[in-house]
Amino acid sequence: MDFRTFSLSISQTKVARFAQELAQGKIMSTLCTRCGKRYYPPRADCSACLGTEMEWRPLEGEGRLLSFTKIFVPPEHFALPQPRMPFSSVQFDPCPVGIVEAEEGLRVMGWIPKGDVKKLRVGMRMKASAVTLPDGRLTIVLEPL
Amino acid sequence: MKRVAIVGIGHGKFGVRSDASLRELTFEAVTACLEDAGLSLQEVDSMVTGIAGDEFSISLQPSAQVHDYIGFHPKPNFRVEGACATGSMALRTGWMNIASGLADVVLVVGVEKMTEVSTPVATGIMGRGGDAIWEYPFGMTFPGYYALIAQAHMAEYGTTEEQLAMVAVKNHYYGSLNPFAHMQKEVTLEKAMTSFTVAHPLKLYDCSLITDGAAAVLLASEERAREISKKPVWIAGLGLATDTMRITERESLTTIRATREAARIAYKMAGIGPSDVDVAAVHDCFTIAEILAYEDLGFCEKGEGGRLIAAKETYLDGTIPVNVDGGLKSKGHPLGATGVSMAVEITKQLRGEAGKRQVKDAAVGLSHNVGGTGQVVAVHIFRRE
Numbered sequence: 001m002d003f004r005t006f007s008l009s010i011s012q013t014k015v016a017r018f019a020q021e022l023a024q025g026k027i028m029s030t031l032c033t034r035c036g037k038r039y040y041p042p043r044a045d046c047s048a049c050l051g052t053e054m055e056w057r058p059l060e061g062e063g064r065l066l067s068f069t070k071i072f073v074p075p076e077h078f079a080l081p082q083p084r085m086p087f088s089s090v091q092f093d094p095c096p097v098g099i100v101e102a103e104e105g106l107r108v109m110g111w112i113p114k115g116d117v118k119k120l121r122v123g124m125r126m127k128a129s130a131v132t133l134p135d136g137r138l139t140i141v142l143e144p145l
Numbered sequence: 146m147k148r149v150a151i152v153g154i155g156h157g158k159f160g161v162r163s164d165a166s167l168r169e170l171t172f173e174a175v176t177a178c179l180e181d182a183g184l185s186l187q188e189v190d191s192m193v194t195g196i197a198g199d200e201f202s203i204s205l206q207p208s209a210q211v212h213d214y215i216g217f218h219p220k221p222n223f224r225v226e227g228a229c230a231t232g233s234m235a236l237r238t239g240w241m242n243i244a245s246g247l248a249d250v251v252l253v254v255g256v257e258k259m260t261e262v263s264t265p266v267a268t269g270i271m272g273r274g275g276d277a278i279w280e281y282p283f284g285m286t287f288p289g290y291y292a293l294i295a296q297a298h299m300a301e302y303g304t305t306e307e308q309l310a311m312v313a314v315k316n317h318y319y320g321s322l323n324p325f326a327h328m329q330k331e332v333t334l335e336k337a338m339t340s341f342t343v344a345h346p347l348k349l350y351d352c353s354l355i356t357d358g359a360a361a362v363l364l365a366s367e368e369r370a371r372e373i374s375k376k377p378v379w380i381a382g383l384g385l386a387t388d389t390m391r392i393t394e395r396e397s398l399t400t401i402r403a404t405r406e407a408a409r410i411a412y413k414m415a416g417i418g419p420s421d422v423d424v425a426a427v428h429d430c431f432t433i434a435e436i437l438a439y440e441d442l443g444f445c446e447k448g449e450g451g452r453l454i455a456a457k458e459t460y461l462d463g464t465i466p467v468n469v470d471g472g473l474k475s476k477g478h479p480l481g482a483t484g485v486s487m488a489v490e491i492t493k494q495l496r497g498e499a500g501k502r503q504v505k506d507a508a509v510g511l512s513h514n515v516g517g518t519g520q521v522v523a524v525h526i527f528r529r530e
Contacts, residue, residue, distance in 0.1 A: 007278050041279040041391070067300075067398055069292035070345040071284055075269035078284040096345075097283045099293065099393055107393035109283050117345045122300035139282065 006138045008077050014044030017056065022130040022138040027061055029106060030054040040106040061102045061128030062145065068098030070117050100126050100142050110140035149243045150370035150377035151527070152250075153182025153363030154489040159477040160327040162357035167202050167258040168214035170359040174482075175215050175254060178361035182373055189363070190248035191221040195235030195255040197228055197480035200270045202258060211256060228274050229430060230516030231255065232360070232484025233523035239364045240380055249366045250373075255485030256359035267355050274517050276391045288352050288431065290392055290518045292344035295433035297398035299346065301448070304436060306346050308451035310337035312432035313350040313474055315460060320471025322501050325486075327356045327477030351432040356477030360485040362492070378492045381509075382415030382526035384408060388519050399448075401434075401515060403522035404441035408513070412443075415509075415526040419443030422465060422526075423507040424494045426487035428515040429472040435459075438513055439467070442524070461504060469494075469502045484523065487512035495529040 001023040004011040018041075021028045030042040034051035040059055045052050071094055083090050096115040100108050108128040112120065125145040132138055155178025157170055165173075171194075179186060194208035204210065208224035223242075227234040232255035239253040259267055272286040298304045314334050320326040332350055340349035363373075370377040386406035389395055396402060412418055419442055427442065429435035436450035444465045445453045453459060459467040470476055470490040473483060491510035493499045510527040 006282055008282050009273070010278050013278070041393075067293040067297040069289050069296060069347075070342075071286055071289045071292070072341070072345075073268060073286065073288065073343045074265070074284055075272040075281070075286050076265040077269060077281075079265040079268075094284070097285070097289070099398075109280055109285075109393055111283060122297060 001138065005136060015042045018042050019138055021056070023132060025130045027059045027108065027128060027130050027140060028056050029059045031057050038104055038106065040108060059102060059106065059108065059128070061100065061108055063100050063102040063125070065120065065122055065124045065126050065142070066099040066101050066107065067122060068096055068112060068115070068117065068120050070094055070096040096120065098142050100128050102128065108140060110142040112142050147244045147246070148367040148379060149240045149364055150367065150374070150379050151362050151488060151492045152365045152370050152374040152377055153178045153184065154492050155179070155181060155361040156325050156486060156489045157359045159325055159356050159358035159479060161260050162258070163260065165357070167207060167256060168210045170258060170357060171211040171254055171256045172214055174256070174359035174361040175252065178252070178363055182363045184250070184363065184373060186215065186217060189220070189250050189252045191242055192217055192252045192254065193223045193225060193235045193239045193242070195225050195231040195481040195485060197226055197231040197257055198270060201262060201267070203261065211254065227521045228516035229428070229478065229480050230484060230514040230521050230523050231481040232486065233512060233514035233525060234484065236362065236484060236488055236525065237383055237385060237523060240383060243364055243366050249369045251364045252361060253364060253485060254359065254361045255482040257479035257481040258357045259355050259479060260357050264355065279391055280393070286344065288344035288347050291431040291433055292347045293392065294398050294437070294518070295346055295431070298433060298436070301399050302451065304451035307334070307338065308455050309351050309432040309436070310334055311454045312429065312435045313337045315454065316429060316468050316472040316474035319469045319502055320475025323471045323476060326471045326475050327354050328475050347431055347433070353430045353473035353478040356479045358477060358479035358482045360482045360489050362485055362488050376496045376529065378495045379528045380525060381528040382411035384411030384414070384524040385521070386410065387521050390520055392518050399437070401437050401441050401519040401522060403519050404438065404513065404515065404524070407522045407524040408442050411524040411526050415528070417509060417526065421509050422511045423509050424469065424491065424504040425465060425467045425511040425513065426470065426490050427467055427513040429468055429474045430478055430515070432474065434515065435468065435472065442511070442513060461502070466504045469504065484512065484514040487514060488525065491527050495527055
C-alpha cells in the first residue's frame with residue numbers, strides 16, 4: 001500500500017509500513033530498542049538517543065480527547081470544486097477532527113465522523129481506529145467509548 | 146558585544162496588492178526606508194531578505210529577484226526563512242551581521258506576495274506548514290491548528306468566544322488608524338461574534354488576513370548609527386526558541402513553549418522583565434494567539450489572558466498596550482514581512498512618531514513573532530536612548 005494513500009503528498013519514507021498496517025486495520029507506533037522511547041507518529045530514527053533500531057508496536061489508541069475543531073475553510077486537497085450549474089452552490093458539512101491522548105501519552109489525530117461540536121467535550125474518552133475510505137484512502141477515526 | 150540600532154524604517158501598503166509583484170512591493174519598502182534614514186543604497190554593506198514561501202512566490206530563489214530589482218549587486222544578500230516568524234529571523238540575521246563585525250550597515254527586508262494563488266491553494270500551503278506528512282492528511286489548516294489551541298484553552302481556563310472577539314475589536318480599532326493596514330475598518334463585538342465559522346470555535350474575525358506586503362528596516366553599528374540617526378532605536382535583547390513540528394507532541398496545547406523560552410532569553414539579555422515593557426507588537430495570527438502571547442510573555446498569569454483583554458488592559462491607556470498598529474489581525478499578515486513590520490511599528494513608537502496610536506513616553510518596546518504554531522518563536526526588545 002503506497003504511503004501516499006495516507007499522506008496525500010509523500011510516498012517515500014522509511015516508515016511506509018505504517019500505511020500497509022493501516023490498510024490491515026492497525027495503527028502502529030515505533031519503539032526505540034536502544035533507549036525505549038516510543039513514537040507516534042512512527043519514526044525510523046530516535047531523536048532521544050539517535051538510535052536507528054526501531055520495533056513496530058500496535059497502538060491501542062484509547063484515551064482522552066485533548067481538543068477538537070471543525071474546519072469550514074478547507075485546504076486544496078479537501079476543498080469542493082465549484083458546481084457547474086450556474087446560480088448554484090453546494091452545501092459543505094465538514095467532519096470534525098480531534099486529538100486523542102492514548103497510552104504512554106502518545107497523541108493521535110483523527111477524524112470524528114458524525115461528531116457534533118456542540119456535544120463533543122475536551123476530556124471525553126475516545127478510541128482511535130484505522131479506516132480505509134471508499135475511495136481507497138487510508139485514515140484514522142476517533143469514536144466515543 | 147557590539148550594539149546595533151535601527152536607523153531607518155520603511156513600510157509599504159499591506160493588502161490585496163494585485164497591482165504589484167513581489168519585487169515591486171519590496172522596492173516600495175526599501176526606498177521608504179532609505180529615505181527615512183537619509184542614506185543611499187551605496188552606503189549599505191549587505192542585505193537580509195525574509196521571504197517565507199517559494200510556493201507563494203512561484204519560483205526558486207525569490208530573494209534574488211528582490212535583490213536584483215533594487216540593484217544591490219554585487220553586494221551580499223542572505224535569504225532567511227522561519228514561516229510566519231521569517232521577518233524577525235531576518236532582523237536577527239541582520240543584527241548578527243553587524244555584531245560579528247562583518248558589516249556596519251545592513252538592510253533587512255521582509256516581503257510576501259500571497260494572493261497570486263487562490264485561497265484554497267494558499268490555505269493548503271500554510272496547512273502543510275504544520276506537518277505535511279502526519280497532520281495535513283486530516284485537512285489541517287492554520288485556523289484549524291489555532292482552533293484546537295482555542296478549544297483547549299477554553300476548556301482549561303474558561304476563556305470565552307466573546308473574549309476572543311474582543312481582541313479582534315481592539316486590533317481593528319487600531320488598524321482603522323493605521324494607513325498601512327490591510328483592513329482599515331472597525332468591527333463591532335456583535336459583528337465579530339456572528340461572522341461565519343472558519344474553524345470551530347474560530348470565526349472570520351478571529352483570523353488574520355492573507356495579505357501582500359513588504360517592510361524594511363536599516364540596521365547600523367553604534368558608530369554608524371550615531372552618524373546616521375538622531376533617534377536610533379537599540380536592539381537590546383534577542384531571544385529565539387523552537388518546539389516540536391507536530392502540535393500533537395507539544396507538552397501543552399495552551400502554552401507556546403517557544404514563546405516562554407524566547408522571552409526568557411530576550412528579557413535576560415536586555416536586563417528587564419515583562420512589567421518594564423511599554424508597548425508590544427505580538428503575534429496575533431488568530432485572536433487566541435494574542436491571548437496566549439499575553440500569558441507566555443508574562444503580561445499576565447497563565448489562564449488570565451481572556452480577562453486581560455476583557456478589562457481593556459491592552460488598549461493604549463491600559464497597563465500594557467498591545468498591537469496598537471492593528472496587529473496581524475487588521476494590518477494583515479504577509480508572512481515574511483510581518484516581523485519586520487513589527488520592528489517598524491515599535492521603532493515609530495519609541496521615536497514618538499506613532500500619531501494617534503502613540504503610547505505616551507514609550508521607552509521600551511517588544512516584538513513577538515511566532516513561526517507556524519510555535520515551531521519557532523523570536524522575541525526582540527527595543528530601547529530608545
